Amino acid sequence: MDVFLQLTFSGVSNGMVYALVATGFVIIYKASDVINFAQGEFLLFGAYLAFAFIAQFGLPWSIGVLLTMATALVLGLVVERLVLRPLIGEPIISMIMVTIGLQSVLKAVVHGVWGAQPKAFPNFIPSGQFVLGGVVLGADRLLSIFIAGALLVLLTLFFRYTRDGIAMRAIADDQQAALSMGISIKRVLAVAWAMAAGTAAVGGIMVANLVGVSHDISGVGLRVFPVVILGGLDSISGAIIGGAIIGLLESYTGGYIGHGLNLIVPFIVLVLVLMVRPYGLFGKVIIERV
């Protein structure tokens, strides 16, 4: 029973990190129907930026995190302006490939600037432990659940009540109708990319805190695909629940079966979901016969 609870805890906390990364996907997909393959590299960039500001420049962590967020927002804006905007309306394969190109460039920049050696992440997140009913709860993991939860609430509120959030939903629903109502697609896309990069930076800091600052962080970008597909590509709450389910699934298969199966089970789930219910648990149902 203890093992089960322990696995549940680590599964949920991993799942929340996934959920946070997945929201980055969802925001971009909602605004522009683009899947961002460079999301993992945004994480990587965020983690290394935080490392640079806090460990290399010796700034206090609060300022370091703020600067990381600010830089990530700017990065998102620049990427949208230079790479994505010229491709509005191009076929899907162009969109996929352009984000893959972006991924390659970002990875190369991080590699070139900081080298290939993994780094220790500055420990500003408290590392104490609580024991609750036989389960060891790491403070950093609890905090990551809390941060992810808070950000997700903020994002939900953003989509429900702010002008930009509603505009984003309108564009996702019908681009032409939104345009004719005077919504600026350019502005909305810029906001979406900035937000995705921002959430990815936070996610990057959290992942780096759990596993250290290394190039493996970008792998999370790939591992989040099952989450977004399961939850639905255009649903924030889907990202949270999908994240929790995939996190738990990985944790249980890793704990009870092993053999590295935890790396592959989410992808098998992904294929099954795609076959049965391609729009995911909470995605908007679009029936298109092929």
Next chain:
Amino acid sequence: MESGVFFSDYRRDMALRRLPLEKMRMAIFVVAVLVFPFVASNYWLNLANQIAIATVGALGLNILVGYTGQISMGQGAFMAVGAYTSGILTARFDIPFYLSIIVASLMSAAVGLLFGLPSLRLKGLYLAIATLAAQQVVEWVVTHWTALTGGTEALVLPAPELFGIRLNRDFSFYWFGVVIAALTALFVANLFRSRVGRAFVAIRDQDIAASAIGVNVFKYKLVSFATSSFFVGLSGALIAHYRTIVTWERFTIETSILYLAMIIIGGLGTISGSFFGAAFMVLLPAMINTLGRSLQGTAPELVALLPSIQQAVFGIVIILFLVLEPEGLAKLWRNIKDYFKVWPFSY
């Protein structure tokens, strides 16, 4: 010259090379390919072999992505199936390699058929993600089914031998690789003059319209997956025998991305584009390497950065092509030809 040419019968209108100038260009290309190995150094022969093998793989992927419009991120997985099947057959069962590559290609086609099944319900983005999952699953099987593949250990193959000639040198392999690449190109060129190939194109352009005019969309999508995977598996098997060593690192998601980049930079849905893209993607890192090495004296710190520079250039090239010339090198080549069509009397 090329302008003002009219045909009075279908046979000539349907020919692969219709114009005298086209025939001349083809002849020059063939002569160049034949002369090349006698004048080139081993370094260049090695690059040429890589290009020949990559061309086969790129043609295979182009059948699926460029002509049928089904995005696949499982190229690496299909190549792995081809490479490992052929490798295991020759290394463990002593089957001659010219038979094993055929078995490997068929095996890869079968696996392609299996992973093509989601395409019956999915398209576009969702299909891309499904094939990404297939890539992950195959990668996992290859690295974990140790009894069959040797897991993360390298699988070492005997040197390939054909008609008593050992193809273990770049010079001898060149002829084999080039012939296979040429046959593949010929097959693909003819495929798209047939009913099957035209059905692929119809599905790409408008799948609903295609089914309305009597194309069995399900069937032809699967046929496309199988044909494409056949050649992709073939190129995987060729790599295995060319290197005489198979390691799983060669067939990761990065490989899938590399090949997608090839056909996009070369030109989606063109045969010459597959060749241009393969050549470009093989030569680009090699050229950057040479350039970096030659600058070693003046800027030694540059050499340490070479891998990063290669990766950055790779990404930038993809982005630039997509933004500036989405139809790729094949289109650029066509522009050049069009320019000279009426030269010097262009208007």
